[in-house]
Amino acid sequence: MDEFNDILNEWVENRTSESGYNIQQAKQDDLTRLMQLVVNERMAPDVLEYEEELLERILARTRLQIEFIEINSLELQLEKDIKLQLMIVELELERVNYLIRTYLRTRLSKIDKFTVYITKNGDMVKRLSPSEVSYMRKHFEILTTLYKKQFLSRLPELLQLLDDTGGGISMIEEPDLDKPVFVKVVKTISHSIDVNNEEVELLQDGIYVLRYSAIRLYIMIGDIKLI
Amino acid sequence: MYGDAADKLVADAKRSTQLTHLPLYQGELIQNIINETNDLQAEVEHLTNEEIVSQTQSQGDRTNQCQLFISHLAMRRNKRCLLAYQRYRAERLQYMSWLNNTTGITVDEPGAAPSGKAADSLNHNEEEYLKKYNELIINYNKEFNESLDLTGDIEPPKDIFIDVRVLKDVGEITTEYGVFNLTKDSQFFVRYNDVARLIQQGYLQRL
Amino acid sequence: MGNYYDLDDIIADNQKLPCKFNVTVPGLGYLEGNIGQPLDANTKLNLPLWLSSVLAICEVSQDSQTTFLDLIHPEFFNNKVINAIRANAVNIDLHSILPNYYKLCEKWCVMFSDVELIEVVSQMLKERSNEINDYGQNPKQISSMAGNKFLYSLDEFEKRLYKISTESHKLSKEWFHNQD
Numbered sequence: 001m002d003e004f005n006d007i008l009n010e011w012v013e014n015r016t017s018e019s020g021y022n023i024q025q026a027k028q029d030d031l032t033r034l035m036q037l038v039v040n041e042r043m044a045p046d047v048l049e050y051e052e053e054l055l056e057r058i059l060a061r062t063r064l065q066i067e068f069i070e071i072n073s074l075e076l077q078l079e080k081d082i083k084l085q086l087m088i089v090e091l092e093l094e095r096v097n098y099l100i101r102t103y104l105r106t107r108l109s110k111i112d113k114f115t116v117y118i119t120k121n122g123d124m125v126k127r128l129s130p131s132e133v134s135y136m137r138k139h140f141e142i143l144t145t146l147y148k149k150q151f152l153s154r155l156p157e158l159l160q161l162l163d164d165t166g167g168g169i170s171m172i173e174e175p176d177l178d179k180p181v182f183v184k185v186v187k188t189i190s191h192s193i194d195v196n197n198e199e200v201e202l203l204q205d206g207i208y209v210l211r212y213s214a215i216r217l218y219i220m221i222g223d224i225k226l227i
Numbered sequence: 228m229y230g231d232a233a234d235k236l237v238a239d240a241k242r243s244t245q246l247t248h249l250p251l252y253q254g255e256l257i258q259n260i261i262n263e264t265n266d267l268q269a270e271v272e273h274l275t276n277e278e279i280v281s282q283t284q285s286q287g288d289r290t291n292q293c294q295l296f297i298s299h300l301a302m303r304r305n306k307r308c309l310l311a312y313q314r315y316r317a318e319r320l321q322y323m324s325w326l327n328n329t330t331g332i333t334v335d336e337p338g339a340a341p342s343g344k345a346a347d348s349l350n351h352n353e354e355e356y357l358k359k360y361n362e363l364i365i366n367y368n369k370e371f372n373e374s375l376d377l378t379g380d381i382e383p384p385k386d387i388f389i390d391v392r393v394l395k396d397v398g399e400i401t402t403e404y405g406v407f408n409l410t411k412d413s414q415f416f417v418r419y420n421d422v423a424r425l426i427q428q429g430y431l432q433r434l
Numbered sequence: 435m436g437n438y439y440d441l442d443d444i445i446a447d448n449q450k451l452p453c454k455f456n457v458t459v460p461g462l463g464y465l466e467g468n469i470g471q472p473l474d475a476n477t478k479l480n481l482p483l484w485l486s487s488v489l490a491i492c493e494v495s496q497d498s499q500t501t502f503l504d505l506i507h508p509e510f511f512n513n514k515v516i517n518a519i520r521a522n523a524v525n526i527d528l529h530s531i532l533p534n535y536y537k538l539c540e541k542w543c544v545m546f547s548d549v550e551l552i553e554v555v556s557q558m559l560k561e562r563s564n565e566i567n568d569y570g571q572n573p574k575q576i577s578s579m580a581g582n583k584f585l586y587s588l589d590e591f592e593k594r595l596y597k598i599s600t601e602s603h604k605l606s607k608e609w610f611h612n613q614d
Contacts, residue, residue, distance in 0.1 A: 097376075138363050154265075156268040168303075
């Protein structure tokens, strides 16, 4: 494993032009952050803020990796060293792509589930990337077309709404913010929090199961993380 | 009893959560539910007119409206069941799209020929939805790097490179890692993506 | 909440429960097979939850406390069952009492805040979950006589728990194995 990291480091150093800045560390930090984002997105009941900058940086780096692979694989008889480098770069690329893929698709599936709710909430729309907003709108359009063609247009007019809240049950599906989540405390929380009339102290490195709503804000600022 | 047909429809959807293929679209059952709902609507209108005419209602007494109320509840129940059924099927279609299945024909094993029976399980509106959804995700995918294919199984990458044995002669294949002469009984260490099809088709065996 | 399109929720709402009408309602005779006739007060009927739950909280007029019907305390939560649960929660054949036991309890408690029921059922869930987890860790045991009996006694929610339990124990074992 160390050998792999050495080779990766070597390759990265050959490609960076920024001097005096620890590129390798920054890259690792970004990946660690991306992994945490993936966990957060999978565990949180609602759609979180889209981390545009981070994604852009990582995507830019993966583009470089793709270029490297393309340039170096044009030769058919490869030297052994280059071959190994290629393999390692590809492996890393697959792993990063996996993280990005999981992040984006988890978001899309939540967006699909809560489309009507999100559309009615300006705050929530802001958390989506422009591509996601476009996806959401377009998908909703083709889905409602399906409903209309299959049966909805043949039902009485008063039943044709898709955001009806009358009749005892709301059609608008909302994320369950009270859902319990597993968390780990990064930084001890100064005051204890109230859970069901019980006071709970949240100490550093402690692992707890709590209602998402109780600690949502701490997750946003990073004092607590989802696991 | 109102809602019986709707219950059958939802039961069908529930059953299909356990099936690998999507069963036949229940067109007839759905038409029955639509008819029942429209009948209820007619009843509601009739009762409402009666109310206005007879004016037997004292302020706030809801007893005479109870029948009306129940008809409304039954209508909403039917609507809910119809939507849940269709939404579930739409979700299955989305799932298929993400797995690159654009024909809507479900198969038991990847690469196998589709069996005749599964071919008719979607009605034509659903087929159209599948097509449009597939276009939608292709467009969404375009916003990112070429190498980033958002489709496929969301499983962590395990074996990018694998060992294979050649079962039947394939001839030469060209990959980024070189030219491989795939003759029977030879073994190679190759990139999975390069040979996935050949494995599916039975030319190579993964070790 | 995310319930409208949920298939399990819709199916649970289909559960028929015994009700008693508190007033005579014109036109509802069809509910007991008398089309065109009124439904008399004190008639007892089994109605699906999606209908009865609304009528059970809707008052007959603005100044009355009387609702259109009352949900009669159903058999699955009666004293006999509660006592049996208290005596030995793990041995109860929950599935034959009601396949969707917990779901129905949930809906009932949301409507009526039956604190005693909530306590008893929560305790039962804890005890049975422990048992389910044991079997999840040792799946071979489920084919024994006792194991089989227990498996068939699980309600739908517990069955899902069992499935998750066996899966996750299996995955943990595999992961540990792969660390060698």
